[in-house]
Amino acid sequence: MTGTQDTLAARSPVEGALAVVREEPGLVAMTLAAVAGLAISIYLTTVHYMGAPLVCTNSGAINCSAVTTSKYSVVPATNLPITIPGMLWFVVSGGLAAYALVAQRRQRPESERLRLFQLLWGAAGMAFVLYLVYAEIVLIHNICEWCTVIHLLTLVTFLVALYRFQQARLLSLPPPRSRASAVAARTHGPPRSRPPQRPRGRRH
Numbered sequence: 001m002t003g004t005q006d007t008l009a010a011r012s013p014v015e016g017a018l019a020v021v022r023e024e025p026g027l028v029a030m031t032l033a034a035v036a037g038l039a040i041s042i043y044l045t046t047v048h049y050m051g052a053p054l055v056c057t058n059s060g061a062i063n064c065s066a067v068t069t070s071k072y073s074v075v076p077a078t079n080l081p082i083t084i085p086g087m088l089w090f091v092v093s094g095g096l097a098a099y100a101l102v103a104q105r106r107q108r109p110e111s112e113r114l115r116l117f118q119l120l121w122g123a124a125g126m127a128f129v130l131y132l133v134y135a136e137i138v139l140i141h142n143i144c145e146w147c148t149v150i151h152l153l154t155l156v157t158f159l160v161a162l163y164r165f166q167q168a169r170l171l172s173l174p175p176p177r178s179r180a181s182a183v184a185a186r187t188h189g190p191p192r193s194r195p196p197q198r199p200r201g202r203r204h
Contacts, residue, residue, distance in 0.1 A: 024104055026160040027097045030118075034094025037153040040146055041087040044068065048081045056145050067144035072135040082132070086150060089125050093157055096121065112168050119165045122158035129154045 021028050047054055048068065056064035067073065074081055096118050100110055129151045136143050 024101060026164050027101050027104070030097035030157050030160050031094055031101065033153040033157050034090045034097060037090040037150055038087055038094065040150055040153075041083045041090060044146055045081055045083040045087065048073075048083065054146070061141075061143055062145060063142040064144040064146060066142040067136055067140055067147060070135075070140050072132070072140065085128075089121075089128075089154075093118075093121060093125070110168075115161070115165045115168050118161040119158075122154070122161040125154045126158045 044054075046052075054064045054068060056062075058065045072082075075085065096114065100114060100118075103110055132147065133151060136147065
């Protein structure tokens with residue numbers, strides 16, 4: 001084992017977990033966002049099926065009841081509340097982040113495909129969020145506080161995924177000097193060796 005591996009192996013589980021948190025704050029943020037989003041989605045789904053009043057403002061522009069009881073609160077052509085796809089989205093998002101955290105804890109290299117999938121998953125969530133924000137502002141003319149929190153959590157997840165993907169791409173690039181050498185080699189080819197010169201004889 002190297003010195004670094006010995007140090008990591010000597011850490012307690014709590015110390016190892018804290019080290020991963022310090023090294024990967026983005027993954028931790030994505031995991032916490034998924035937990036919070038899942039909890040809110042479960043709450044909204046429960047209220048939907050029980051018909052209980054929401055703990056939310058219901059007057060003026062902020063009116064949760066107007067939003068959660070509108071036709072835009074269910075999946076089109078179904079009676080399924082949109083909070084159920086939201087729950088599934090946060091479960092997958094949190095599962096991907098937790099998997100990456102476990103891999104970091106076990107000192108396994110993180111796949112670039114995983115970061116790409118996190119980015120695509122976050123982009124899909126943001127596309128749905130934009131549709132919901134449009135429905136609230138333009139079609140319903142009311143805003144739901146709980147929905148806004150979920151929208152912000154989705155935005156945070158997308159931005160963190162985008163940042164992590166860009167960082168992975170930057171780290172995979174060779175250093176600037178190596179890139180310049182590679183470009184020069186492709187452009188000019190390998191250096192040509194000069195033919196040996198014959199010794200010139202003396203004139204008498």
